[in-house]
Amino acid sequence: MRRALPLLSALLLTLPAAAQPAEAEAEAEAEAEADAEADAEADAAADAAADAAADAAADADAAADAEAAADAAADAEADAAPLTEPPPDDTPVPPPEPASSLDLTPPPWGFWGLPRWHIAGQVDLGFLFLRPKFYFGYGTPHETFVALEADPLISGQGVGAYVGLRGEIPWGWLRVGARYFFTFTRSFLYALDSFDHLQVRDRSGPPSRYLSLEAQVGGSVPIGPVDLVAEWTGTYVTLVEAGLFVFEESLHVVLDPPFVWSGAFSVRVRFGDDEEFYIQPGVEVVHLVDRDDFILRVGLRAGVRMWDDLEIRLFAMPALISPDSLGAAGGDTFLLGLRWRWATDRPDATVEGE
The missing domain is CATH 1.20.5 (Single alpha-helices involved in coiled-coils or other helix-helix interfaces)
Known part of the structure; x- marks a missing residue:
């Protein structure tokens, strides 16, 4: 247990x-x-x-x-x-607009623009000649304007300048001014009844230099493709000693100062698709007041307008009747060249739809 x-x-x-x-x-x-x-x-x-x-x-x-x-x-x-055609259009077609209701208003400016303050000019260039012009004024350049004109004078005979006032409208022009010219190929001339081309080149006398006061008025009347053109020029030449004659470069005459005047009449005929061609026969009369004699020139001008600012020009106006035998020096015997025109602030825009 x-x-x-x-x-x-x-x-x-x-x-x-x-x-x-x-x-x-x-x-x-x-x-x-x-x-x-x-x-x-x-x-x-x-x-x-x-x-x-x-x-x-x-x-x-x-x-x-x-x-x-x-x-x-x-x-x-x-x-x-199956193919089915659309139902016909029963809408009535409106009639065409009448031409009278179309807007045919021209553009507000042409090639040279609207009136304004401007600097403008033109240059004539050819064989052995150069003729520039300058304008400072108000208006439409080269059409309707008032301006101060200044032209330097450069040639094979001497140098000088022209200064004055100029006004233009489409059918006329007016200018007043003073021209001073100093020549290094001519002398003042002793009084004779007649001169030849050798005598006007004589440099044995006092050097030729003078001042001329000028006034010119001109106008044109268009009749379809034809223009009737007339102009008058009055000249008072000073700074020349008493008893001496002088060869006046712009008029191509030997004068007994101080007075000389000239009048010209011509008919310009325009043709071509845009009237870019023209031919202008005419006559010119020059009165040598103190020599009590006249000069008659007959010739023509012709040209082709390449653009609105550039054209080719031909000018031939020899003397047929004259107390002197000056040859080519007595007139524009034959000039061929270009004329170019320009102006500041010219618009480049074109009207829509043109």
């Missing part, structure tokens, strides 16, 4: 220790089962989502197939339908 008691005590002590591993094992098995169930549920959810996406894609494909079938049926129906 005493031996059995120790054995019983040892058995009782080992029972709790044996029971603890069994409980831990049971808990681990329970957790594994829970994890397995969660994984199974997640797999089931993923499978359901994949099935839903597949169903949606199948529905979209079916809708696209149905739409394509509908389009094909519509095309087939359109091809099978």
Whole structure:
């Protein structure tokens, strides 16, 4: 009996220790089962989502197939339908607008622009001559203006300058001014009844230099493609010693100072598609007042307008009747050159529709 008691005590002590591993094992098995169930549920959810996406894609494909079938049926129906012409348009056509109601207003400016303050000029250039002119004034350049005119004078005979006032309108012009010229190829001439071209080149006398006061008025009357042109020029020459004659460069005459006047008349005929060509025959009469004699010149001018600011010019006005035998010095025998005109602030814009 005493031996059995120790054995019983040892058995009782080992029972709790044996029971603890069994409980831990049971808990681990329970957790594994829970994890397995969660994984199974997640797999089931993923499978359901994949099935839903597949169903949606199948529905979209079916809708696209149905739409394509509908389009094909519509095309087939359109091809099978007979062609029909549209009904005629019975809307009345309005009559054309009469020409009198069209806007034929010319542009507000021409080639040279609107009236304004400006600097303008022209250059005559040819064989052995250069004749520039400069204007500072107000108006439409080269058309309708009032300006101060300054012309440097450069030639093979000498140098000088002209300064004055000038006004122009489309059918006329007026200028007044003074011209000073110093020549290095001529002298003042002693009084004779007649002169030839060698005598006017004589440099044995006092050097020729003079001042002339000038006034000129002119105008033109258009009659269709023809212009009637006339001008008158009066000149008073001073700074010449009494008893001496002088060769006046601008008029190409030998005069007994101080008075000389000239008048010219010509007929300008314009032709061409844009009237770019012209020919202008005319006559000029010069009265040598104190010599009490006349000079008659007959000739023509002609030209071609290349652009509004550039033209080719021909000028020939020889003396037919004269008290002197000056040859080419007695008039513009033959001049061929270019005339270029310019002005500041000229507009480059064109009217829309031109």
